[in-house]
Amino acid sequence: NVRPEYPYRPYNPTDRNHDYPKKKPYLYPEKTTTAKTTHIGVVTPSDKPDTCDTSYDAVALIRGELFIFKNRYHWRIGANGRYPGYPIEITRMWPSLPKGLTHVDAVYERPDKKIAFFVGKELYLCDSQHLVRGYPKPLTNLGLPESLEKLDAAMVWGYNGKTYFYSGTMYWKYDEDEGRVELDYPRDMSMWKGVGYNIDSVFQWKDGKTYFFKGKGFWKFNDLQMRVEHERQLPSAPMWMH
Template sequence: HFDDDEAWTFRSPDSHGMDLFAVAVHEFGHAIGLVHTSAMESIMRPYYQGPVGDPLKYDLPYEDKVRVWQLYGVRDSVSHTNQPGNPSQTPEPPVLLDLPENRSTLLVAQDALDRCTSHFDAVAQIRGEAFFFKGKHFWRLTREKHLVSLRPAQIHRFWRGLPPNLDSVDAVYERPGDHKIVFFKGQKYWVFKDNNVEEGYPRPISDFGLPVDGVDAAFVWLHNDKTYFFKDNNYWRYDDHFRRMDLGFPKDTMLWKGLPAQLDDTMRWSDGSSYF
């Protein structure tokens, strides 16, 4: 923060005081919606890290560019798949970056939903990050457990191909193997490659052998890499590699000891645990 107690400097060595430009960039990051992060190269680390060099030659760290792209979109002329210096290296799995070039993706403050007052419709781990869905919107939690933005974004503007009038989603999961993302709503489902819907969707959830009245939750279990679907007091186990439901299902959710009735959703987190 800016305050009178600091000895402010500009284009000076670290020993001379606190660099005005470095702090200004950090505070501007907050102004446009960035939160603190533990990423080593980020200007948004929670503690002052010293001068960042000549302001006329300053280049925002890649980590911070990614988070700005997530909030505000990417120009067509900008390549954001790879970090500078690694033109041939493609992340695996790919990173979800694109947002439409439109500020309306984010809610204005007075319309923002309160993420702490009630339940979520769906929760999913996608690319190692946690996505929390409520109504037409979602929040995104990074691998470092920081919100990308305190304000939610609109689901259909991030995943291109979902209907604009979609009022909520029932369940979402990232498919093992090809890392495609599957959305469920009522009797339909959509499959996305990164942020874009695959051709031929939506399709009926009967493709999975699931009940036509929809699902409550879905997640991939770390121990067998299979997808579990929950509806009321029943669950199903699906093999995404062979695209078929395992025999002997549905089964009663009571087999999951301690599991509450009527799940909102469930997800696997990066610690290897499953959360219901």
């Protein structure tokens, strides 16, 4: 058997045209279980997720930077690596999202550069950091079924430039111009061979490739063969949390 090739982001330090994150030493932050003591002596546990050991709620490429979401927090990874001080609350970057936000289910940047946040049965659409007038809207406005409790993931697929939504065992193709899912959907997730059901997130990276996330690992997906490039998941943190 041929061992699967470990995916990598093509980065040539002598090529000034590349804007891929530079390889940096992988620093392990303190465990999130560490309690912090306030000035009055009250111990409060941190609810921040562990940068080096967590699953992801959503992953998205926004304005050319990588955003990773977990619980009410997010990380931001740019051309020079992970921004210091992260993770921070999602609502600090997008204050127009609900004040008591505990998580997001799926996030993607639309072709018109607006950012779609899916939370439960609702869609919040932001233009930069501001909520677009008329939002949030129910998922049913997109042609999704009333019975759908949430989306698992959403992306614009690099293979054809079309938008896809995923939930449980099913996926939908979404028409951005019409504002509704296409009529001959949903279809079974088995079309995306090797990924399985109930994914956590999916996105297209700058290399034009598709990456599916589930638990603490990910698969690189071969868009032409419609199957994962490696059957065994690879750990997410060493690859994406630079």
